[in-house]
Amino acid sequence: MWNKKLNLFSFYTSLLAVLIMIVETGFFEEFLFRSQIIYFYDFSFILTLFNILYYNFYKKSPATRKIWPLEIIVTTLIVVYYMARFEYNFFSTRTFRFFNLRLLYVLIVLCFIRDFSSLNINFKRTFINPAQLFILSFLFIILFGTALLMMPNATVNGIKPLDALFTATSAVCVTGLIVLDTAKDFTLFGKIIIISLIQIGGLGIMTFASYFSYFFRGGSSYENQISLGEMTSSDKLGEVFNTLKIIIIITVIVEALGAVLIYSTLDLSLLDGSVNKGIFFSIFHAISAFCNAGFSTLSGNLYEPGYQFNYGLHFTVASLFIFGGLGFPIVYNVYKYVKHLIRNLFLSFFSKEKLHHTPWVINLNSRIILTTTFLLLLFGTVFIYLFEYNGALKEHSTFGALIEAFFISANNRTAGFNTVDVSLISAPTLMICIFLMWIGASPASTGGGIKTSTFAIAVLNIISLAKGKKRTEIYRREIGEHSIRRAFAIIALSLLVLGIGIFLLVIVEPDKDLLTLAFEAFSAFSTVGQSVNTTPNLSSAGKLIIIAMMFIGRVSMFSLLIAMMKREKYHNYQYPKEEILIN
Numbered sequence: 001m002w003n004k005k006l007n008l009f010s011f012y013t014s015l016l017a018v019l020i021m022i023v024e025t026g027f028f029e030e031f032l033f034r035s036q037i038i039y040f041y042d043f044s045f046i047l048t049l050f051n052i053l054y055y056n057f058y059k060k061s062p063a064t065r066k067i068w069p070l071e072i073i074v075t076t077l078i079v080v081y082y083m084a085r086f087e088y089n090f091f092s093t094r095t096f097r098f099f100n101l102r103l104l105y106v107l108i109v110l111c112f113i114r115d116f117s118s119l120n121i122n123f124k125r126t127f128i129n130p131a132q133l134f135i136l137s138f139l140f141i142i143l144f145g146t147a148l149l150m151m152p153n154a155t156v157n158g159i160k161p162l163d164a165l166f167t168a169t170s171a172v173c174v175t176g177l178i179v180l181d182t183a184k185d186f187t188l189f190g191k192i193i194i195i196s197l198i199q200i201g202g203l204g205i206m207t208f209a210s211y212f213s214y215f216f217r218g219g220s221s222y223e224n225q226i227s228l229g230e231m232t233s234s235d236k237l238g239e240v241f242n243t244l245k246i247i248i249i250i251t252v253i254v255e256a257l258g259a260v261l262i263y264s265t266l267d268l269s270l271l272d273g274s275v276n277k278g279i280f281f282s283i284f285h286a287i288s289a290f291c292n293a294g295f296s297t298l299s300g301n302l303y304e305p306g307y308q309f310n311y312g313l314h315f316t317v318a319s320l321f322i323f324g325g326l327g328f329p330i331v332y333n334v335y336k337y338v339k340h341l342i343r344n345l346f347l348s349f350f351s352k353e354k355l356h357h358t359p360w361v362i363n364l365n366s367r368i369i370l371t372t373t374f375l376l377l378l379f380g381t382v383f384i385y386l387f388e389y390n391g392a393l394k395e396h397s398t399f400g401a402l403i404e405a406f407f408i409s410a411n412n413r414t415a416g417f418n419t420v421d422v423s424l425i426s427a428p429t430l431m432i433c434i435f436l437m438w439i440g441a442s443p444a445s446t447g448g449g450i451k452t453s454t455f456a457i458a459v460l461n462i463i464s465l466a467k468g469k470k471r472t473e474i475y476r477r478e479i480g481e482h483s484i485r486r487a488f489a490i491i492a493l494s495l496l497v498l499g500i501g502i503f504l505l506v507i508v509e510p511d512k513d514l515l516t517l518a519f520e521a522f523s524a525f526s527t528v529g530q531s532v533n534t535t536p537n538l539s540s541a542g543k544l545i546i547i548a549m550m551f552i553g554r555v556s557m558f559s560l561l562i563a564m565m566k567r568e569k570y571h572n573y574q575y576p577k578e579e580i581l582i583n
Helices: 002-027 038-058 062-066 068-087 094-117 130-149 161-172 188-203 205-215 222-232 237-265 275-290 311-325 328-350 364-388 398-411 427-439 452-466 481-508 514-525 540-555 557-564
Strands: none
Touching: 002 038, 002 094, 038 068, 038 094, 068 094, 130 161, 130 188, 130 540, 130 557, 161 188, 161 540, 188 237, 188 275, 237 275, 237 311, 237 328, 275 311, 311 364, 311 398, 328 364, 364 398, 364 427, 364 452, 427 514, 452 481, 481 514, 481 540, 481 557, 514 540, 540 557
């Protein structure tokens, strides 16, 4: 009992420290110099340090073995912070502002993460099902993000509540539609809020909560594992938390590598020669790209002069959002396949052991999704290149036009970056873009849309029906009836939501043409973030419709129905079957 109370007290203290940090950063310029709040931070650090020492040296809990790297980092930074603090004049020297203050904020966040990890959170299915938890968590993050963006220091000239709600929804739902210029209207603090919302929305609040609560302190109920299994699409309960761990590790590694590659392509003279600005630009765009958000710190996005012909930057960003749009289960499955190949390669060269044969290392999900993704990329690249070679891509060389056609093809399924002027794109290309946006990314990914697997299953089922087959088969496997029913339900619901959304937009935006509004609706629903320069000119009613479509597109209409409807219990009976006239 004492252990639980200590963990809980330390967590609430660090949570309050984070909230105070946000308030002082958002509302005050020199808050620390005019108050004694710094001593509360001291109390929070000491309490966290006491917690670390208690668990490692007195209680000697085996759970601390899982977080020893984090605890070593926190302990080291606390020592460094106080050494620097007592070495220099705390209140008068500039050293504090440029070193201690940043270190202080990093410590507050790390202590909160460490204390949060000490809690054991269980999702009770009897109280709330995974769909409800998923939707409520996104709603909470959106509202919290709205409040953060409305703080005075987050924007240059202030922000209206509706615009703050729109921006927060677009960030959390990783859409990328903007009503304000991210580069000019938001301060550095505001941009940090936006990229934090993107990261949380991209991975999902459930992933964070589940991973930190289990991996750091261990322990989970059987019901909790089932809930997480549904979220991560893991077919083995024992692999659920290992999958979540891999998700976090892969995300950090890919985003870090992406930031390094983006930085290597930059011309720092465009950023006033500032290394710090280059690093922030790289980190911001790496996170935004991997999470398929499409937000940029440039007013003209990647179409900004000096960046529009930077093909290395475009290809790196495209690779990031393609990778993020594949879906975590697929990435994890490919990771296992690569691990399997390396193991067998090692055995064949350095060991006399027999090679390990594991059938279907790449499962059916991965085969379908990877094949569909490749075909859609190829289809989009070829036709966009043909339609726009003498149009929106005429400023580029042949090689550059191919890169940009590939970028647009991938971009319109998942992200929302601009490397060309969308208003110059021809109507046939806009129709292709709408089609690609509707399909979207892959399941359990950072992208939206009906998903590649849904589209593939529907096409395969249509082909099977046309051939007169009673089963839908591919790769010597039969697709389950439940998957087929779910796919067509998702398609029907998506068309219903899109139809209603476009109808409402036509009513409230009579001065805009139908194709432009349809493009905006598909972009919002599929969380793509592309716009034909329409979003900033929407009315208040139009913005509310787009906000609703972004949210529904992110959590999916199917999840909303599951959350709202009572789960039907199975009954041990079956009615007689009858065929219904269809055509």
